[in-house]
Amino acid sequence: xxxxxxxxxxxxxxxxxxxxxxxxxxxxxxxxxxxxxxxxxxxxxxxxxxxxxxxxxxxxxxxxxxxxxxxxxxxxxxxxxxxxxxxxxxxxxxxxxxxxxxxxxxxxxxxxxxxxxxxxxxxxxxxxxxxxxxxxxxxxxxxxxxxx
Amino acid sequence: xxxxxxxxxxxxxxxxxxxxxxxxxxxxxxxxxxxxxxxxxxxxxxxxxxxxxxxxxxxxxxxxxxxxxxxxxxxxxxxxxxxxxxxxxxxxxxxxxxxxxxxxxxxxxxxxxxxxxxxxxxxxxxxxxxxxxxxxxxxxxxxxxxxx
DNA sequence: TTTAATCCCAACTGTTTCACTCGGGATTCA
DNA sequence: TGAATCCCGAGTGAAACAGTTGGGATTAAA
Numbered sequence: 001x002x003x004x005x006x007x008x009x010x011x012x013x014x015x016x017x018x019x020x021x022x023x024x025x026x027x028x029x030x031x032x033x034x035x036x037x038x039x040x041x042x043x044x045x046x047x048x049x050x051x052x053x054x055x056x057x058x059x060x061x062x063x064x065x066x067x068x069x070x071x072x073x074x075x076x077x078x079x080x081x082x083x084x085x086x087x088x089x090x091x092x093x094x095x096x097x098x099x100x101x102x103x104x105x106x107x108x109x110x111x112x113x114x115x116x117x118x119x120x121x122x123x124x125x126x127x128x129x130x131x132x133x134x135x136x137x138x139x140x141x142x143x144x145x146x147x148x
Numbered sequence: 149x150x151x152x153x154x155x156x157x158x159x160x161x162x163x164x165x166x167x168x169x170x171x172x173x174x175x176x177x178x179x180x181x182x183x184x185x186x187x188x189x190x191x192x193x194x195x196x197x198x199x200x201x202x203x204x205x206x207x208x209x210x211x212x213x214x215x216x217x218x219x220x221x222x223x224x225x226x227x228x229x230x231x232x233x234x235x236x237x238x239x240x241x242x243x244x245x246x247x248x249x250x251x252x253x254x255x256x257x258x259x260x261x262x263x264x265x266x267x268x269x270x271x272x273x274x275x276x277x278x279x280x281x282x283x284x285x286x287x288x289x290x291x292x293x294x295x296x
Numbered sequence: 297t298t299t300a301a302t303c304c305c306a307a308c309t310g311t312t313t314c315a316c317t318c319g320g321g322a323t324t325c326a
Numbered sequence: 327t328g329a330a331t332c333c334c335g336a337g338t339g340a341a342a343c344a345g346t347t348g349g350g351a352t353t354a355a356a
Contacts (some may be wrong), residue, residue: 001228001266003149003237003259005344011255027302041345047304060353061301076258080149089151104289106282107159110224110273111151117265118149125258134254141252153315175331189316195333208324209330 006083009037010045014079017055018071018127019134025064045083052082071131077122087122088115154231157185158193162227165203166219166275167282173212193231200230219279225270235270236263
């Protein structure tokens with residue numbers, strides 16, 4: 001039950017944009033470098049995020065990507081939903097049809113509770129929250145980043 | 149971010165055993181039929197559960213599987229852990245090493261909170277809880293099961 | 297007006313995981 | 327002895343994963 005790299009990379013990328021929100025578009029290659037993600041692969045993820053209205057893009061020189069809204073207005077749940085699909089542990093919760101045993105399936109009620117717990121965390125955390133957390137962590141480390 | 153069928157089938161199977169706890173071993177094929185799971189595939193899952201000490205097996209005629217402990221003493225978290233590995237959304241939480249950015253990674257602290265929320269649900273639910281829920285659901289439906 | 301920087305798009309690819317199936321062998325009860 | 331059961335390892339087709347490749351379109355700056 002792991003997130004794929006899509007969700008992980010995608011979140012890191014929008015966090016990178018959130019950290020620079022209001023400073024104009026950020027080209028993809030600088031995000032890719034800072035976050036150590038394959039540029040072409042990240043491009044595919046950003047394309048999905050753009051179609052979902054989370055980021056906007058500008059082509060040409062001096063172009064790049066930026067968040068389409070304030071970081072306070074974008075939840076992690078939104079981002080993950082775009083890249084990973086609905087955050088539910090089993091398919092029968094995602095599709096409306098569900099399975100035919102659902103009325104008598106104790107397992108399903110458990111999965112439902114699990115989904116609620118997950119969405120509580122992801123839906124209540126915004127990009128701004130994480131940027132703030134990031135600054136807190138950085139200042140604790142005296143702004144020294146040991147990794148390259 | 150879905151559970152594989154291993155976790156889903158495995159939970160259904162042990163729930164089936166929990167429902168018949170104390171009535172002697174249940175042969176694999178009856179569990180497989182009731183739960184509509186490929187017998188040979190389920191065999192592999194039961195083998196893992198046996199090695200993990202969740203079920204015990206008896207060979208030969210009149211043999212089968214049964215829970216090794218009371219249903220009240222087995223949590224869903226245990227079962228899922230055996231079949232799906234640690235319930236954490238990203239690898240860097242599962243391996244002790246972690247990633248080298250962890251000291252300054254806001255995403256990681258989010259994933260940690262998510263893992264805690266998930267384990268809170270799964271770790272506090274026992275097989276007995278779900279069996280009880282099952283009986284409740286069945287009585288609501290007047291014990292009529294429309295599915296085949 | 298060219299050129300470099302950038303985004304946009306579709307197709308291809310090697311690896312891994314999934315969800316099984318197949319074909320046996322070992323035990324135990326009747 | 328024979329049927330019922332568990333035990334085990336190997337094989338398999340399909341899908342997803344995590345990219346790579348190779349172009350094209352748009353825009354700002356020289």
